[in-house]
Amino acid sequence: MTLTICLIEGDGVGKEVIPAAARVLSALGLPLAFTAAEAGWECFLKYGDALPPATLEAVRAADATLFGATQSPLSKVEGYRSPVLTLRKRFDLYANLRPTRSLPIEGTYQGVDLLIVRENTEGLYSGRERREDDGQTAITERVITAAATERIARTAFQCAMRRPRRTVTVVHKANVLKEGDGLFREVCLRVAADFPQVTVNELLVDACAMWLVRDPTRFDVIVTENLFGDILSDEAAGLVGGLGVAPSANVGAGRVAYFEPVHGSAPDIVGRGIANPIGAILSAALLLDHLGAAEAARRVERAVESAVRDGVRTPDLGGSANTSELTDAILRRL
Numbered sequence: 001m002t003l004t005i006c007l008i009e010g011d012g013v014g015k016e017v018i019p020a021a022a023r024v025l026s027a028l029g030l031p032l033a034f035t036a037a038e039a040g041w042e043c044f045l046k047y048g049d050a051l052p053p054a055t056l057e058a059v060r061a062a063d064a065t066l067f068g069a070t071q072s073p074l075s076k077v078e079g080y081r082s083p084v085l086t087l088r089k090r091f092d093l094y095a096n097l098r099p100t101r102s103l104p105i106e107g108t109y110q111g112v113d114l115l116i117v118r119e120n121t122e123g124l125y126s127g128r129e130r131r132e133d134d135g136q137t138a139i140t141e142r143v144i145t146a147a148a149t150e151r152i153a154r155t156a157f158q159c160a161m162r163r164p165r166r167t168v169t170v171v172h173k174a175n176v177l178k179e180g181d182g183l184f185r186e187v188c189l190r191v192a193a194d195f196p197q198v199t200v201n202e203l204l205v206d207a208c209a210m211w212l213v214r215d216p217t218r219f220d221v222i223v224t225e226n227l228f229g230d231i232l233s234d235e236a237a238g239l240v241g242g243l244g245v246a247p248s249a250n251v252g253a254g255r256v257a258y259f260e261p262v263h264g265s266a267p268d269i270v271g272r273g274i275a276n277p278i279g280a281i282l283s284a285a286l287l288l289d290h291l292g293a294a295e296a297a298r299r300v301e302r303a304v305e306s307a308v309r310d311g312v313r314t315p316d317l318g319g320s321a322n323t324s325e326l327t328d329a330i331l332r333r334l
């Protein structure tokens with residue numbers, strides 16, 4: 001049976017790394033068919049819509065979607081909404097899975113294998129923001145519900161069950177945010193009771209940020225709310241080579257899922273052909289896992305590790321290879 005993958009390059013270096021990841025997917029000898037769709041800032045300028053109906057339809061119709069990156073304006077633009085936030089909402093992709101694994105690169109942490117399970121639909125990203133009439137006070141509401149916490153906690157514990165260390169760290173700030181994070185913590189610990197084989201512990205988010213830098217190898221699965229997960233996962237990426245190598249998955253209860261590098265459009269390096277394709281390629285590996293092609297996913301990961309070990313690295317990793325040279329090296333090792 002042929003599986004359909006929707007490719008959305010988006011903006012900036014998304015146009016450089018998604019074609020690289022598509023080359024890797026095409027080289028695996030799997031029955032894959034590709035469709036393409038548009039989204040992002042350029043798409044908004046062209047059609048007045050950052051996520052047109054045709055793109056939503058292509059995402060719905062595909063077995064999985066590989067997304068590059070988008071560029072978002074820093075201030076409010078009438079009619080513009082972040083396409084990734086819209087996708088997450090529209091298809092209720094409530095779990096953002098962000099694995100961090102060491103690569104064989106000198107000067108980066110070795111032995112790291114952690115997974116941040118980030119709640120993807122609420123918290124401070126619920127869109128409940130307003131500016132008071134005087135324009136001098138802005139209020140952003142942070143929404144935490146028991147229902148959304150329960151499902152993300154279940155996802156985290158289920159992930160932990162499939163990993164050797166079977167440990168979940170619940171990360172929160174319940175000492176200060178007694179209502180929101182109090183509820184998040186309470187529900188996570190309640191769900192933990194359904195997984196007696198999993199070791200559960202908890203950590204305040206600021207301490208977690210510190211421990212990630214001191215010793216990231218101590219973490220297995222981290223479950224946390226939206227903003228904390230966003231920040232901690234970029235931090236975690238920084239420990240093993242940076243944003244250029246970090247993949248992510250956005251999944252929910254339904255069939256729709258999309259996979260994307262954690263990085264954005266990288267305006268400072270766009271157009272130079274030096275973007276690191278590894279974040280996108282490892283996202284493609286997560287996509288393969290999701291579609292049940294675990295063996296192909298491991299092949300991709302091993303090829304990435306081998307290329308990096310042999311010193312084929314883009315400038316963000318201290319090397320001089322460009323995007324296509326690193327991709328070629330990965331393809332040769334498949």
Ligand code: NAI
Pocket residue numbers: 013017068069070071072073084243244260262263264265266267268269274275276277279316
């Ligand atoms: P960014 O991730 O685009 O760049 C941060 C730093 O990482 C830059 O120095 C960049 O050169 C480097 N970098 C990123 N990807 C790289 C790659 N593949 N290879 C080598 N180096 C890489 O984040 P920034 O600069 O904060 O945001 C730029 C734009 O991207 C903004 O408009 C932002 O809204 C958007 N963005 C979009 C995301 C998404 O599509 N999911 C996620 C994060 C930011």
Ligand code: MG
Pocket residue numbers: 230231234262
């Ligand atoms: Mg981020």
